[in-house]
Amino acid sequence: MADDCIFCRIAAGKIPAHVVYQDESACAFLDVNPLVAGHTLLIPAKHYERLEDIPSEEAARYLANLPRIIATVTHVMDAEGATVAWNDGPVAGQEVPHVHAHIVPRHAKDGVGPIHSLFSGRARLPPEETERIADRMSRALRPRLR
Ligand SMILES: [Zn+2]
Numbered sequence: 001m002a003d004d005c006i007f008c009r010i011a012a013g014k015i016p017a018h019v020v021y022q023d024e025s026a027c028a029f030l031d032v033n034p035l036v037a038g039h040t041l042l043i044p045a046k047h048y049e050r051l052e053d054i055p056s057e058e059a060a061r062y063l064a065n066l067p068r069i070i071a072t073v074t075h076v077m078d079a080e081g082a083t084v085a086w087n088d089g090p091v092a093g094q095e096v097p098h099v100h101a102h103i104v105p106r107h108a109k110d111g112v113g114p115i116h117s118l119f120s121g122r123a124r125l126p127p128e129e130t131e132r133i134a135d136r137m138s139r140a141l142r143p144r145l146r
Pocket of ligand 1: 005006007046047048097
């Protein structure tokens, strides 16, 4: 636990919050500044600043909670869907440096666009640039057997 981290302190019960779920891997609680009613955050129990910092098996245990949390938020808020997002890193808008998924219930005609609406346009890449990017990523992601 990071003593100066507000989310670690919530998970440890040292700061009051509306915790709706908690196990040894994860903690879910209502956002104190909700975008809409029912806006919920799901954090890994341990302090990790970025998603890429979480060891795979721990990430799996953290993320195993996500479908049930989404289903519950959607059901309880009588929503038709949810926007689920991580702002990964300050440049993406992450304000608390402890990984957290936003689960925001969505309703028909709520006037909010998809995550795509964050961007004004689309990248128009030549096919060879797309090919180069895919090649670099697949090389970096290649399983390392030994
Ligand atoms: Zn923390």
